[in-house]
Structures are given as structure tokens and as C-alpha cells.
Amino acid sequence: MDNSLSYRRDPADALLSCALEDLTLLYHRRSGQTHMVISPVPELLDRMADGATVTAQALHDRLAQDFDLGPADEALAEIATHLYALAALGLVRPA
């Protein structure tokens, strides 16, 4: 996974979210699709809520302020994978 790719959340992709126990449901208005996600996806999306363009590295640094992410290489790779998957779902956009 390419860690240097940049992503952002667009206001057009606003999500309605609802926590159900350890799951979070995301309703994506633009597509009408409901997504069922678990941690760390809600945390990732929260830290992109300002709409700023981020790389996996920048997101890692933001998350590291609040969570113990373990070895940086592994965490970074996982974040990059999540960003790629979220872009495929249309929840974030490549910037």
C-alpha cells in the first residue's frame, strides 16, 4: 500500500452515524448505502472531519495523540489499507 497517497473527506459525502454497542453504522447520503464498521474506522473518519487533505502518515500522527498504536510501520500500513478501502466505498476521496 502506498503510504504517500492523500485523501480527504468531502462535505458531499457527509455521513450519518449511529453507534450500536461495539459497531458503528454509517449512512452515506450520496449513495444511500449503510455501512457497518468497527474500530478503527470511526476514529479514522473522526480525525478527517475537518476536510483537510491527509496522508496515512499524517493520520497516524493524529491518532497517535490519543491511542497507543504500537509499531509505527504496522500501524501505518494498516491505516493506508483502511484509507484505500474507504476510498473504494466512496466515504473518502483521493486528494
Next chain:
Amino acid sequence: MNHALTLRIGPATFRIGAAWPQPIAQLQRLYAAYPDVTGQVADFTVRLQPTSMVRRWVRPSIFITGDHGLADAAPMSLSHGLLAAEMGMNLQMALGWRRHLLLHASSVEKDGCVLVMTGESGSGKSTLAALLGERGWRFMGDEFALLDLDSGAILPFPRLVSLKNRAIDVVADTVGQAHMGPLLAATAKGDIRHMVPRADAVARMGEGAMPALLLFPRFGHAPDIRPVGQGEIFMRLTQASTNYVALGEPAFVALTRFVRDVPARAIDFPTGEDAIAMVERLWEERA
């Protein structure tokens, strides 16, 4: 259509037309206590028509269609005409209703609160609703529970109760033959017989109430009661809804509210009597 009648069930009005008199006559008998809405504009049309010109007379064969239809619906024998009409009404609701979130579930009401039961065909949800309707609960529906998108209330859709195979005798013994339709033998789902809901279920079919308990019944297993996680409940209810996707954001809001607010349990039971005892106990404990 040569033969027709108009029926109101809960909030929905159907005009049912048939090429033959028998299905309409059976509907007239079984729905005799329902409001007379003759001449009113219907929400949906159901048509029971011959699969071909010849099949009107020779080995009569019904093709179910209407405002909404399935092109590959299997033809049905005229002797199963009543079932065809009921399936035709279900089809219209499943494919066309947009005023409420439709849940494939049975529902009964007591003390102003609703018990919703959802499960696959054969889970026992229809039988349980029918039996509870004879024991102090108000029967609200055995096929669709209508979830109001604004208030979160469940609204009744008390059509005839469709009973299958072993459930037929259990319920017929309880309610009496006068409240039962003809035996429809060897349908695609086995033997089927319809039951007419009690008069109070019909008289109060415009009255909704707030849901207070959700059950996932499963007939034919040793007695067991299990909690169900909210994520699983949400997933099963979206699978049990025919219009969740079509209704969009209001359905998401209404269904998540339902899942968060309504306690839920999965129950396994070997007989109807066991199930009723479990339901009554869970109902008492729900608060």
C-alpha cells in the same frame, strides 16, 4: 377482470380482480368483517389472471400480477386461488409500499405496547401471533409490521393469518372451524390454511402503538432464551425489510432508533405452549 372486490387492511387498500369467481368469493367470506370500502380508490391492484387463454378453462392456472409483479412468478392452481390473492397483496406491499418501513414480522399488542416477532418462514412467528391473539393480546399482523418513520410506532396490517402444516391443527383447535378458511393442500410451502383475526384486531386496525419487545422465535428446538447483539439485530431487520433501501435516510433513522430502544431476545421452543409461557415471562420482565 370479471370478478373483483376492494379490501382495506390496516392503512392499505387493495382492489383484487380475478378471471374466476372462486377466489373472490372466498375472500368475501373470510374478509366479511373488514370495512366496506367498495368504490374507494385503492392503493394497489392485484390481478389473478390465466397464464394463457386456454388455462382459463382447462386445468385453470393463475398468474399473479398487479401494479407490481414478478415476471417469473410460478403459476398456481385455481384451487389455491385464495393463497394467490394473499400472495398478490403481499407482493404489492413488499414492492410498492413507501409510507412505512416494512418489516417481515408478526406483531401483537398488550397494555398499549407492541411485541414484534421476526424470522424466516417456519420460525413460528405467525402461529405465535395467532395464539397470542386468542389469549388476551391484540393481533396486529402475521406478515408485515409497519414501522412509522416519524413516531417509531408499529402499525397493524392484520390480514388473514397464513398457517402452515402442523400449525394448522394447533390453531384450528383453538379458534374453531368457523374462523378458518379452506385447506389449501400441497402448495409450494406445504399445506396452508388461513385464519380470520378476531373482531377486535379488525376494529382497531388503524391503531398503532410503540414497540416494547422484539423476539426472534425459532420453532422445533429445545427451550432457550439468548440475548442478541444490536449489530446483529440491525442486520437481520434490514434483511427482513423489503423497503429499507428504497426509503433511504428516514429508514436508517427509524430503524436505528428501533434497535437502540427496543430490547430483543432470540427464543427457541419445542411447542406453542412453551413459546407462549416464554413470551409471557419475557413480557413481564421486559422493563
